[in-house]
Amino acid sequence: MNYHRPTSFEQASTIAGASDGTIRFLAGGTDVLVQLRADILTPDDLIDIKHIPGVKDISRTDDGGWRLGVAVSGAEMTEHAELSAEWPGLVEGMDLIGSTQVQGRATLAGNLCNGSPAADSVPGMIAAGCTATVTGPNGSREVPVEEIPTGPGKTVLAKGELISAITIPARGANGGDAYLRFIPRTEMDIAVVGCAVNLRLDGDTIAQARVALGAVAPTARLVAECADAIIGTTLDDATLDGLAHAASAACSPIDDKRGTIEFRTHVAGVLAKRAAKIAYDRAKGASA
Amino acid sequence: MSKQHITATVNGDEVEFLCDTRETLLDCLRDHAGIMGVKEGCGTGDCGACSVTLDGRLVCSCLVLGVEADGAEIGTVEGIAEGEKLHPLQRKFIEHAALQCGICTPGILVAAKNLLEKNPDPTETEIRYWLAGNLCRCTGYDKIVRAVMDAAAEMREAS
Ligand code: FES
Numbered sequence A: 001m002n003y004h005r006p007t008s009f010e011q012a013s014t015i016a017g018a019s020d021g022t023i024r025f026l027a028g029g030t031d032v033l034v035q036l037r038a039d040i041l042t043p044d045d046l047i048d049i050k051h052i053p054g055v056k057d058i059s060r061t062d063d064g065g066w067r068l069g070v071a072v073s074g075a076e077m078t079e080h081a082e083l084s085a086e087w088p089g090l091v092e093g094m095d096l097i098g099s100t101q102v103q104g105r106a107t108l109a110g111n112l113c114n115g116s117p118a119a120d121s122v123p124g125m126i127a128a129g130c131t132a133t134v135t136g137p138n139g140s141r142e143v144p145v146e147e148i149p150t151g152p153g154k155t156v157l158a159k160g161e162l163i164s165a166i167t168i169p170a171r172g173a174n175g176g177d178a179y180l181r182f183i184p185r186t187e188m189d190i191a192v193v194g195c196a197v198n199l200r201l202d203g204d205t206i207a208q209a210r211v212a213l214g215a216v217a218p219t220a221r222l223v224a225e226c227a228d229a230i231i232g233t234t235l236d237d238a239t240l241d242g243l244a245h246a247a248s249a250a251c252s253p254i255d256d257k258r259g260t261i262e263f264r265t266h267v268a269g270v271l272a273k274r275a276a277k278i279a280y281d282r283a284k285g286a287s288a
Numbered sequence B: 001m002s003k004q005h006i007t008a009t010v011n012g013d014e015v016e017f018l019c020d021t022r023e024t025l026l027d028c029l030r031d032h033a034g035i036m037g038v039k040e041g042c043g044t045g046d047c048g049a050c051s052v053t054l055d056g057r058l059v060c061s062c063l064v065l066g067v068e069a070d071g072a073e074i075g076t077v078e079g080i081a082e083g084e085k086l087h088p089l090q091r092k093f094i095e096h097a098a099l100q101c102g103i104c105t106p107g108i109l110v111a112a113k114n115l116l117e118k119n120p121d122p123t124e125t126e127i128r129y130w131l132a133g134n135l136c137r138c139t140g141y142d143k144i145v146r147a148v149m150d151a152a153a154e155m156r157e158a159s
């Protein structure tokens, strides 16, 4: 295994493009190293991207959003008071992943590229409207986060391409987000169902919304029907039932030891209701 | 690829070793640097026995490659006592009998010390969540949590 330490994304892309074996990019390593240890995958070329300038930065974009470097760890996000206050749902989703030790290394971009349908940080990013900057041999482009995963363990990234930053849009006024997941224990487990809701109010009425579901389909999903169910409402009981119905209807989960199809489909609706209420309260000014 | 030459600071002392690119920091500390306080339980990031600080951050050394540690500052259980003088956490672990076989203890001490540096007055719940990635098959955790709370109280009084 060759270990590379590029100092620019262009260089990282060139190394990856030139390799004729398996390659992996190394940020936090919490998935890559487990695969290496378990002999599931030993890359021929391992490209450590932590020495590229800016990868540890959390900075404001010109329009009032955030740009997160690809090596920013979950712990660094949670410790960032302003980011956590603006995007509590997104930050909580990341914070739910693994132990304190894993939080010290794990990253948003890594969670996204690992391609697990149950990745806890991904629904929150999708609901927030985050984009990933994809850098490759032909330069860089912005890709909505929901378009990155294409199936379990698979992404749209072509040979020589990697994510070089994650951008969160401006929070703006009267907005709130929330992420909830179901696991059979209190900590340190993989989501059986996850749901993120992000919305903006005009007075008491929901003016804009994005709802994303995790672990109920081959990839985390943006569900337009859920957003449509709550836009223009004040989230009354009938609306919440409609939201739950739309969420359950969007599920095409697997049956496994952690949850049956029936259970996952039902719980998706329950979590969508609860997450929507939290996001709504936050948009009204409740602090996280 | 040939072995890589790594220089790191471990508990304040400069340490050099040669490592294969596939070796973890855990393997490097134990096999090349003689730091035997880091323990291997699972080797896949689940048990916390291999906990160290890497540039001040608590991590599992089994999920870090040795080559990544070049130029880094690493803290292990060996750096917790001052010479013969035990750290309050170490004393309280003995007083509360917060260990039996002891394999989890170095990792838990490193993790608990890292918590108290960030939060000198944690609640019981905060301690339990912080240490959720440190598994112990012997004690049932209560004694560990009480030892950490007691050490924290003593350290607050002393400061
Ligand atoms: S040996 Fe590293 S977490 Fe178990």
Ligand code: FES
Binding pocket: B098, B099, B100, B101, B102, B103, B104, B105, B135, B136, B137, B138, B139
């Ligand atoms: S004392 Fe034996 S595992 Fe904790």
